[in-house]
Amino acid sequence: TQLLEQSPQFLSIQEGENLTVYCNSSSVFSSLQWYRQEPGEGPVLLVTVVTGGEVKKLKRLTFQFGDARKDSSLHITAAQPGDTGLYLCAGVRNTDKLIFGTGTRLQVFP
């Protein structure tokens, strides 16, 4: 059973478009992290959200943690080719285990 489901799995868009990636679970997490992984590299941490309802912005990226701390979303405004990559959410439960989501592969065409 996959605890963290991400949608969509794949996304191909043109430069300048907006998009939202979702990370959903039936479990509660104490915090949630988002990573981006480029081809041939390891994932790189983008943000950590801790409080239910929390919103964090990182330039054109907006991250939100659900009120019940079971889900999260990542919104990208005016996507650029440099945003291309695999986006991973990862949740921390009460134990010391970080659980990764299924991933969303984003391709932004110029």
Add this chain to the structure above:
Amino acid sequence: ETGVTQTPRHLVMGMTNKKSLKCEQHLGHNAMYWYKQSAKKPLELMFVYNFKEQTENNSVPSRFSPECPNSSHLFLHLHTLQPEDSALYLCASSQDPTQSYGYTFGSGTRLTVV
């Protein structure tokens, strides 16, 4: 050198070979991890080391053997692997095992078992 460094970047090995993957971090982190990343599957946690002590073995087959000689170095010894073990093996470190500060990942070792 900063960050997490993994060597080699690519490895091709036969099923009867023995090889080792190396991971090194100079971030002062106390926890280190091995993950397996296969196509179409989420990142799978394999092993966790906290202050050099193994605290997690996520039902990994014995043909994978981790070693953590100090808090800066982590190895994954491989022997008699199967083709289905071909994957990207990622090492990560964190300041503490509660993951509250996030992980720093290496670039991974792309392993192909032939």
